Amino acid sequence: MKFVLTHEKIVKIVVFLILFCTYILPTAEISAENIYGPPKAIFVAGIFIMYILTFKKCSLKELLFGILVVFMTIYTKEINYLMFITIMFLDKLIEYKDYIKKYLKKSNILYICLIFTLLYSALYFGQNNRYAHTSIKEINQSGLAIFCLGVLLFQKNRKIAVFTLAFGCLTLSRSYLLAIACMLIFKTNFAKKIFTEKIISKLNYTNLTIISSIGLFLLGIFYIMQYKMGNIVFGSNEVNRLFTLLDLSNFFRFSAVIIVVLCFKNNLSKLLTGITDAEYIEFGQATANELGIIYRVTVPHNLFFSHLKIYGIFAVFEIMYTSSILKKITNSNNFGIYIGIALYSILLGAGFYSYWLYLSVFVLIANMGEVELNEKEKLNNC
Numbered sequence: 001m002k003f004v005l006t007h008e009k010i011v012k013i014v015v016f017l018i019l020f021c022t023y024i025l026p027t028a029e030i031s032a033e034n035i036y037g038p039p040k041a042i043f044v045a046g047i048f049i050m051y052i053l054t055f056k057k058c059s060l061k062e063l064l065f066g067i068l069v070v071f072m073t074i075y076t077k078e079i080n081y082l083m084f085i086t087i088m089f090l091d092k093l094i095e096y097k098d099y100i101k102k103y104l105k106k107s108n109i110l111y112i113c114l115i116f117t118l119l120y121s122a123l124y125f126g127q128n129n130r131y132a133h134t135s136i137k138e139i140n141q142s143g144l145a146i147f148c149l150g151v152l153l154f155q156k157n158r159k160i161a162v163f164t165l166a167f168g169c170l171t172l173s174r175s176y177l178l179a180i181a182c183m184l185i186f187k188t189n190f191a192k193k194i195f196t197e198k199i200i201s202k203l204n205y206t207n208l209t210i211i212s213s214i215g216l217f218l219l220g221i222f223y224i225m226q227y228k229m230g231n232i233v234f235g236s237n238e239v240n241r242l243f244t245l246l247d248l249s250n251f252f253r254f255s256a257v258i259i260v261v262l263c264f265k266n267n268l269s270k271l272l273t274g275i276t277d278a279e280y281i282e283f284g285q286a287t288a289n290e291l292g293i294i295y296r297v298t299v300p301h302n303l304f305f306s307h308l309k310i311y312g313i314f315a316v317f318e319i320m321y322t323s324s325i326l327k328k329i330t331n332s333n334n335f336g337i338y339i340g341i342a343l344y345s346i347l348l349g350a351g352f353y354s355y356w357l358y359l360s361v362f363v364l365i366a367n368m369g370e371v372e373l374n375e376k377e378k379l380n381n382c
Contacts, residue, residue: 005053011099016109017046018358022145023113028124028137039136043355044083051089062088065321072314076273081311083354087321090358094329097365104366105155113149114164121170132170140348143168143176144341144356148363151183151337155366175348179340186336200335205323205342205352209304212346216302220258223251227293252298253347255291260300260309262287274312303345303353322352325361334367 021039031037058066066088073081093100104110117134124133134142150165168176185191195203226232226246233247263283264271275283281297288295300306307315330338341360344351351360 007096008099008103010050010054011093011096012103012107014047014050014093014358015100015103015107015362017043018355018362019109019113021355022136022359023116023134023149025135026120027135040083040354043358044086047086047089048082051085054092058088061321061324062091065317068314068317072311081314084318084321086354087318087325087357090361091321091325094325094361094365097329097368100362100365101155101368104152104362110149110152110156111160114153114160117146117149117164118167121167130171132167139171139173140175140344141350143171143173144179144344144348144350145359146171147176147179147340148359151363152366175344178343178347182340182343183336186339191336192332195332195335197332200330200332201327204327204330206320208342208346209319209323212302213304216254216257216300216305216346217261220254220256223254224258224291224293227251227255252296253301255293256298256300257302257305258291259284259287259295260305262290264308271312274308274310274314280309299349301348303349303351306349307353322357326352326364329361329364329368331368333369334364337367338364 021043025039025042027039031039066085069081069084073079117132120135120137121131121133124137125131127133127137128139130139130142132142132146133139134145136142136145146164146168150161150168153161153164165180169180186195223232223246231246232251260275263275263280266287267275267279267283270279280299284297285295299309304315304319307318311318326338341351341363345353350356
C-alpha cells in the first residue's frame with residue numbers, strides 16, 4: 001500500500017512533533033547543560049525533513065529569506081541559522097488551519113500532554129519552591145507551556161482547561177499570572193469594543209517589538225538609576241518576588257538590555273555577526289564598569305535583544321517574518337492570548353521562537369473562532 005503524504009497527515013505529524021518536544025520529551029533529564037539542545041535538534045530535523053518532502057514552490061518572501069539564511073550560515077560558519085528555515089515551513093503550514101484545529105479538537109494528544117505535565121510536576125515538586133512544572137523544568141518556560149496547554153484544552157473540555165490553567169498558578173510565575181490576566185481582560189466586551197480588528201492589525205508583532213524595545217530600554221535606564229540610588233532589593237523569597245518589582249532579578253534582566261546596546265555601540269562590526277558568549281562576558285564587564293553597576297552575565301530576557309546579541313541585525317528580519325505569519329491568525333477572539341504569549345517573548349525571551357513559535361501558532365489558530373477563520377481564508381485567497 002502506497003503511503004501518500006496528504007495535508008492532513010502533514011498536520012498530524014507536525015502537531016505531534018511539537019507537542020512531543022514541549023510536553024513529553026524529558027528535556028531536563030537529558031540536557032542538563034543546554035535545556036534547549038535535544039528538543040530543538042529533534043524539532044529542526046523533523047521540520048526540515050517535512051519541508052523537503054513537501055516542497056513544491058516558494059514565494060518571493062520565502063526565497064529572499066532562504067537566501068539570507070544560507071548566506072549568514074556560510075558567512076558566520078554558524079549552523080544555528082539553518083533553524084530559521086522552520087519559520088518558512090510554518091508560513092506554509094498555516095494554510096491548513098482547518099486541519100490543525102480539527103486535529104487538536106478530536107485527538108486525545110492534549111490529554112496525554114496534561115498527564116505528562118502532572119507527572120513532571122510530581123517529579124520536580126517543591127524544587128526552587130515551585131509546585132508546577134513541565135518536562136523542561138525551568139519555571140518560566142513551564143509556565144508558558146502550561147498556559148498554552150490550558151488554552152488548547154478549552155477546545156475539548158472546559159472544566160479540564162480551567163483546572164489546567166489554575167494548576168499553572170502553582171508555578172508562582174509573574175509572567176504566567178500576567179498571561180492569564182491578559183486572556184481574561186481581552187475577553188471582556190469592553191476590551192473588544194476598544195481593540196477592533198483595525199487596531200489589532202496595527203499591534204502586529206513587529207510594532208509590538210518596536211514599542212517594547214523602547215520601553216525596555218527606558219526600564220533599563222530606570223533600574224540602573226534605582227541601583228545607584230540604593231533602592232534595589234538584594235534578597236527576596238519566591239512568594240515575595242510576585243509583589244516586588246525592584247529586586248535584583250529584575251535589575252539584571254532590564255540592565256542587560258542597556259549592556260547589549262552599548263556593546264554593539266562600541267563594536268559596530270558585530271551587528272552583522274552577533275556577539276559570542278565569550279565576547280559578551282568581556283564586553284559586558286567593561287560596559288558595566290563604565291556604568292558603575294554590578295555585573296552578572298545575564299542575556300537579555302527579551303527575544304529581540306537576545307537574538308540581536310546572538311545573530312546581529314538578522315534578528316530584525318526574523319521578527320518581520322514571524323510577524324507576517326502571526327498577523328494572519330490574530331483577531332479579536334484570540335488577541336488576549338496573543339498578547340499574553342507576546343509578553344513572554346518581550347519579558348522572558350520565549351514564545352515566538354523555535355518549537356514554541358509553532359505551539360503559539362497552534363494555540364492562536366485553535367482560538368480564532370469559526371467565522372473569523374473562514375473570513376481569514378477568503379482574504380488570503382484573494
